[in-house]
Amino acid sequence: MSDPILELSGVHTDIAQYHILQGVDLVVPRGGVTMLLGRNGVGKTTTLRTIIGHWQAKSGSLRFNGTHITAMPTPARARLGIGFVPEDMGIFSDLTVEENMVLAAASGPLEQARLEWIFSAFPPLRTFWKSEAGNLSGGQKQMLSIARVMAEERQLYLIDEPTKGLAPAIVSTMAGALRDLKTRGASILLVEQNFAVAKALGDTAAVMDDGRIVWAGTMAELAGDAALQERLMGLSMEAH
Amino acid sequence: MTAAPGHAPKISALSMTQSIGKMMPLLLVPILVVLGFLSIGSTSSWLTLTVSGLAMGMMIFIMASGLTLVFGLMDVINFGHGAFISVGAYVGISALLALEGWTGAPSLVLNVAAVLAAVVAAMCVTGLLGWGFERVIVRPVYGAHLKQILVTVGGLIVIEQLIQVVWGPDEIFLTRPEMLKGAVTFAGAAIEKYRLLAVVFGLALFVAMRLVLKRTKIGLIVRAGVQNGEMVEALGxxxxxxxxxxxxxxxxxxxxxxxxxxxxxxxxxxxMGEEMMILVFIVVIIGGLGSVEGAFIGALLVGLLQNYVAFLEPKLALISNIALMTAILMWRPQGMMPVVKAK
Known part of the structure; x- marks a missing residue:
């Protein structure tokens, strides 16, 4: 694979006494969507949090665009162009939708054209622009969390389970927004439990188990091999 | 791009009950003022006590506003805050004594300029002291509340002793600048000029803090950081x-x-700072951790209640603020306008 945007080599991460990541080797290609898959509790969220710097890797190395970021603090990683949508959405509930978006555009004022693009993806955000984010519904909060990472151009988007617990109509909105982001040339590392979404969006995939990457390849390859899915994740995509 | 099909959210106005519930903390101050008027009976006494209470409240707010942000944003319980109050007082009063020509002149402009100079000197010194305090004493104990209490109390004691080394162990008596002495008469009530100045100072500070917090990006970062610091960092x-x-x-x-x-x-x-910390903590707690607005309302309630009760039933004055805190925490256990409830 040529010129990956992100490379993790032998990354180990501990949370208190727990040894969560046990030597993660992961390559995220430039452009397209890389799905990070696996059962619950295998280290997918910890991998994303280690990449953004919320957890520091105990050993191993992380390279972003060829730059070593292993020891870099979180804000410096974000300023290099890494955007992050956490599993809990990380909404500032006492701030308005507008204030959440203004804050997300860290490098300057929000561009109107970009905002219109975001509104076209998530119309409720225009409706609730002046409302406190804490008063939004679960689906609207998730829209805001994705919209926030879209507020300015990033080089890599780390998105953790954006469709978790959402109604099918909202899931389709989310998938549409991510597809649009992808067609604009974005590089996305996406943790997703919804296999229909993973199959529709993913270009490449990496499967984790016990804190390691146990398989990596194309999404099409994984989607087309029921036995492989059964072996890696204990399920078949035919069921989805 | 796919938009949510048939997703047409509606916004409806809050019901009367919801609106009153939301506004209730803001209504407490006027309610207390009206209750004070009804209990005291005499308009002139009520006016004097109200201005006195507002002035006291404003000064407590000035002392508490920084602490509530430190509490909310940094999750730090800083008992050393009282030391900055004392140091500020000593530096400011030293500056005023050095500007005797200005404070003794019968000119309001010179008198206010002297007070402003004293305030700037005090703020510079305590700001610098705060910077050192954060680096040396607070930084090693982030996230450890018990250690924070122990080391900041230790810092408070050390700074108090250093004050005694520099300025001596005896209290220092002072007189206010010439034009700020005495009182003005309004509607038959004698209102101390200095109290009016304190009300103006406190109000100006509250408005300035609100503007910074609500209208600037740095204010936005602070408000967001109080709620979810990790996410603020992830935004760069x-x-x-x-x-x-x-x-x-x-x-x-x-x-x-x-x-x-x-x-x-x-x-x-x-x-003096250590003694004030009881009132400052009461204000921060009843206002809701991290809330400047809550601290403002809480400080006014504390100031007004203490003055009214001291007039009506002096023996109860000492417990009035504890009773107020108890009542508010029974009504809203996280304070009137908590910002850090999600933590």
Whole structure:
């Protein structure tokens, strides 16, 4: 694979006494969507949090665009162009939708054209622009969390389970927004439990188990091999 | 791009009950003022006590505003805050004594300029002291509340002793600048000029803080950081720098409060900040951690209630604020307007 945007080599991460990541080797290609898959509790969220710097890797190395970021603090990683949508959405509930978006555009004022693009993806955000984010519904909060990472151009988007617990109509909105982001040339590392979404969006995939990457390849390859899915994740995509 | 099909959210106005519930903390101050009027009976006494209570409340707010932000944003319980109040008072009063020509002149402009100079000197010194305090004493104990209490109390004691080394162990009595002495008469009530100045100072500070917090990006970062610091960092903001800035600003505000309180009491002691911390903590707690608006309302309630009760039933004055805190926490266990409820 040529010129990956992100490379993790032998990354180990501990949370208190727990040894969560046990030597993660992961390559995220430039452009397209890389799905990070696996059962619950295998280290997918910890991998994303280690990449953004919320957890520091105990050993191993992380390279972003060829730059070593292993020891870099979180804000410096974000300023290099890494955007992050956490599993809990990380909404500032006492701030308005507008204030959440203004804050997300860290490098300057929000561009109107970009905002219109975001509104076209998530119309409720225009409706609730002046409302406190804490008063939004679960689906609207998730829209805001994705919209926030879209507020300015990033080089890599780390998105953790954006469709978790959402109604099918909202899931389709989310998938549409991510597809649009992808067609604009974005590089996305996406943790997703919804296999229909993973199959529709993913270009490449990496499967984790016990804190390691146990398989990596194309999404099409994984989607087309029921036995492989059964072996890696204990399920078949035919069921989805 | 796919939009949510048939997703047409509606916004409806809050019901009367919801609106009143939301506004209730804001209504407490006027309700207390009206209750005070009904209980006291005499308009002139009520007016004097109300202005006195508002002035006291404003000064407590000045001292508490920085602490509530430090509490909310940094999750730090800083008992050392009282030391900044004392140091501010000593530095400010020293500056006023050095500007005797200005304070003794029968000119309102020169008198106010002297007070402003004292305030600037106090804020600079306590801001700098706060910066050192954060680096040396607070930084090693982030996230450890018990250790924070122990080391900041230790820091408070050390600074109080240092004040006694520099300025001596005795209290210092002072007189207010010439034109701020005495009172003006309004509607038959004698209102001390200095109390009016304190009300103006406190209001100006509250408006300025609100503008900074609501209308500027740095204010937005602080408000967001109080709720979810990790996410603010993930957006690319160096929250540690904001932490330091808020700590320095909070310390400087404590210094400002110290000068104002010293002039109000006309005597300063090394332990004055420590004594004020009880009221300051009450205000921060009943206001809701991290909330400047809550601290403002809480401070006015404390100031007004203490003055009214001291007039009506002097023996109850000492417990009035504890009773107020108990009542508010029974009504809203996280304070009137908590910002850090999600933590």
């Amino acid at each position: 903001y160096r929250l540690k720098l904001v932490f330091i800035g808020v700590f320095v600003a909070g310390s400087a505000l404590a210094g400002l409060g110290g000068v104002m309180w010293g002039l109000y009491q006309e005597v300063i002691t090394a332990g």
